[in-house]
Amino acid sequence: MRNLSVWHEAQVIGIQNITPTVREIHLQPAAMESAQPGSHINVKVMIDDRPDHRSYSVVRQLDNGGLVIAVKQLPDSRGGSRYMWTLEPGARVSVTPAACDFELSYGAPEYLLIAGGIGITPIFAMARALASRGEKVRMLYAARSREELAYAEELRALLDDSVQLFTDADGTHMDIAAEIENLHPKGELYICGPLGLMEAVRGQWRAQGREPAGLHYETFGSSGRHPSGPFTVKVPRLGLEVNVPKDRSILDVLTEAGVEVLSDCRRGECGLCAMDVTSINGEIDHRDVFFSEEQHSENKQLCTCVSRLVSGSIAVDPAWKGDPELRK
Amino acid sequence: MSTSNPTFPLNAWYVAAWDAEVGRTLLARTICNKEMVFYRRLNGTPVALADACWHRLLPLSVGRLEGDEVVCGYHGLKFNDAGRCTHMPSQETLNPSACVHSFPVVERHRFVWVWPGDPSKADPALIPDLGWFDDPAWAGDGRMTEVAADYRLVIDNLMDLTHETYVHASSIGNEALAEAPFEPSHGERTATITRWVLNEEAPAFWAAQLNKPGPVDRWQYIHFLAPATIVLDVGVAPAGTGAPEGDRSEGVSMWVVHIPTPSTEKSCYYFWCHLRNYRVGEQGLTRRIMEAAVGILREDEDVIEAQQRAIDKNPGRDFNNLNIDAGSLWARRRINDMIVKENPQQIPAVSVE
Incomplete structure (x- = not known):
């Protein structure tokens, strides 16, 4: 069960680099909460002046109730980690309460x-x-x-x-x-x-x-078999052609271009953003867990929130088919 | 009394049901504001899952059991006994996030106990020892009653049995009881009230149990174990036969178990049972005691529910306390200790200190 995104303020109370590319950020949320293993918080981020949000697992909880997350600086990032690495102690960010989609069950024999x-x-x-x-x-x-x-x-x-x-x-x-x-x-x-x-x-x-x-x-919804690169998406039904840069998703670029696409989880789990593929010039890097392996190899559909083209171009068909004439 | 602060700890074992209430059907109960569904696996062990489908929140309790799994009554999503989704309609894979919380659950002493809080802290060794339930020297039966009141009002009621004189005058109460001295004490997790009434006439219920003429020595040891277990060690013996010195052999004893499990801040499941160590083979006596108890507890429930309604009508007012409230105040302190321990930054709903 998912909780509604209730945003509240948290203060950065500590920063610690634990590897050359992984940084712990210690947050003191305004509201007291407890975070079980496997839980995450959402953090509001700014990416190229656009507000967005990212999910980070809670690594541990401090004695005073604060939460520790760890953020890896990724060259291929969609921009979230870049923003998170700019945070300094004292900075204020908006966060959601810890929620758990990756729950640990106790009592297994091993x-x-x-x-x-x-x-x-x-x-x-x-x-x-x-x-x-x-x-x-x-x-x-x-x-x-x-x-x-x-x-x-x-x-x-x-x-x-x-x-x-x-x-x-x-x-x-x-x-x-x-x-x-x-x-x-x-x-x-x-x-x-x-x-x-x-x-x-x-x-x-x-x-x-x-x-x-x-x-x-x-899933993180951001890693694939190939590094992220730019490619082209065509929507023949709408006479549209857009370029997807390496740090943006098909979903975001199509939405910005005015194509209505449903989405929910944005990490390749729910399948709502799936679109029919009508032609491929290149190779699809399926990054979702919604479709089965067999469905991936058929290349008939892709999850536009996470999946990409290694390079080249792809044609997709959106759900828009115009309003039907019910009484002809 | 404020309801914005916690009135019960979550990191505790609570009785959710009598063993006989949980079976191969889906039983919905709200324990500490958490909606749960209970059932038994094919091998007989109990399961407690969050009672809301991951998908669109329909209570799983209105679905059905299929083997050890629950099938949602709306779109057929299936969840196993650990709360993991094992089937989703119209797709070849399972969404990895799909699960409902599985609450730690243990069957012990004829009850099904559940832990609503942090599952990593759920140690079965913390379940109160109610070993009389498992001991053939003791016989008895009980029931569960839903009471529309804060579970702590039930605890208040039990921690001061002076009220027996006024609420239960026809059965177990008399003037002598209200005037007898009592001694409060406490430990880390417990509060205890001890009271002896020496050489007085027995009230009607006890006179019938003892079935011997003459005055009696009567004892009441009220043991509270935080957060919600009370066991009464009560009985009578013919006066002067040595009961206060430890020889109860001429008398009759009962262990009376009372467990008001919080459902919400203003409602509870009140489990109770009377266990006796005399005429243990007589099912008719078990039945008669239980029926008498139903009547006695109905008198308590009427008072407690009326008290809750009065509390709701008098926001901002707190109780005034008397010397007789020592037991309930110690009990509330032990509850507050547990609440503070799991919410270090919150102030518990201390109505009286």
Whole structure:
């Protein structure tokens, strides 16, 4: 169940760089709240003078009720992280109360936690909660390089040998198939990370015949198989052609051009923004989790909030078909 | 009394239902302002989920059970016993955010207990020990009554049994009780009132239970365990047979369990049960005691609901306290401790200090 976006003010009470590209921002919201592991807050951001909002997982809660989020500076960002990195202590931002779409269920016989890159933020909170209850937990955590492994020391202290760290630089890789095989049949897997890692885990989970409900994941809606680049979208029915820059979504650009598109989650989960694809000159980088793998390979539709073209152009058909003549 | 501040802690075990009330149908209850749906898995263990579909909030309790899963009665979304969505109509995948909260739940001492607050803190060892329910030396039965009042008014009522003289004059109350001295005490999570009435005539209910002539020594130990459990250790023995010194063998004893679980700030589910250690094989006696208790508690409920209505009509007015209120004030302090602990920046709704 989702709570309505009730915005209130929060003050930045601390900033701390924890890796060269990840920064903790400590916020003191005006209203007291408690944030369970896996919860997030929305923060109002300004992107090229346009107001927008972004979701950030709550890493932990301070003793005084404050909330800690961690923001990765991304070169490919849609602008949210750039804004967040401009915040200084004392700055005021609008936030929503912590809400949880990635809830941790207690009482499973075993837990496997997997984090990739900045996906560590909700997973770290879960690791702490599970460790403090003495639950059986194993964690896998990958990042580009050792210095980008945020919270590695804390995790070692918390989980000891039950956490395994991987880096691209060291050429170490998770053996996802073996890890899932070794997980208790009623065990649960929680993953947050880039799309490629999530798809690999989801694929293995399915291939091993596991219950779909035992796999919990959260998407950021911003990573794909390819880096983001500019491309062109045509809407033949409306005689429209627009360029989508690398830091904007098809949904936003079409909406700005006057094409009505429904949307809700804006992270590739709900499927409301899906549009029919009528021709492709290039390759679609599907970044949603709404369509199945098979539907992705058919390329008949795409989620315009997150999915992109690697380059080239695409033609789409919107829901606008004109008003029907009911009495001819 | 303000309702803007919490009147109950969320991080606590509350009785949500008698074991017999939860089965293979969907039972809706609101516990601490949280709407929940209860049912049993095929293996018999209880489940408590948030009673609102993730999709469009229809109460899941108006849907149906399918195996261990609940099917929403609107669009057929299915949720498993951990609250995870396992089916969505008209799509090949599941939205990863789709879930309803699953509340920690434990069946113990013939009750189904639920933890409305932070699930990571739900330690079953914190459930009050009501071991008489599991002990063949004790027999009895009880009921649940919905009371349209703040659960703390029920606790006030129980923490001062002086009221028996006036509210229950025909059954368990008499003048001697109201005039007998009492001793309040407290611990970290508990408040206790102890009262002995020595060498007096037994009130009607107790005279019938004891069924022996002559004056009695009567005891009342009222044990409160925060936030909402009260157990009364009560009984009578023929006067002078040694009960005050610890020998109750000539008398009759009861453990009376009272648990008013907050539903909202102004309503509660009042669970109660009378357990006795005499004539334990007599189901007829169990029935008669329970029926007598229904009548006695109806008298309490009428007073408490009228009191709640009066409180609502007198906003801004607080109680005046007497010496007899020590038990209820200690109990409210223990409740407030729990509220403050989980809301460090909030002031609990302390109506009396």
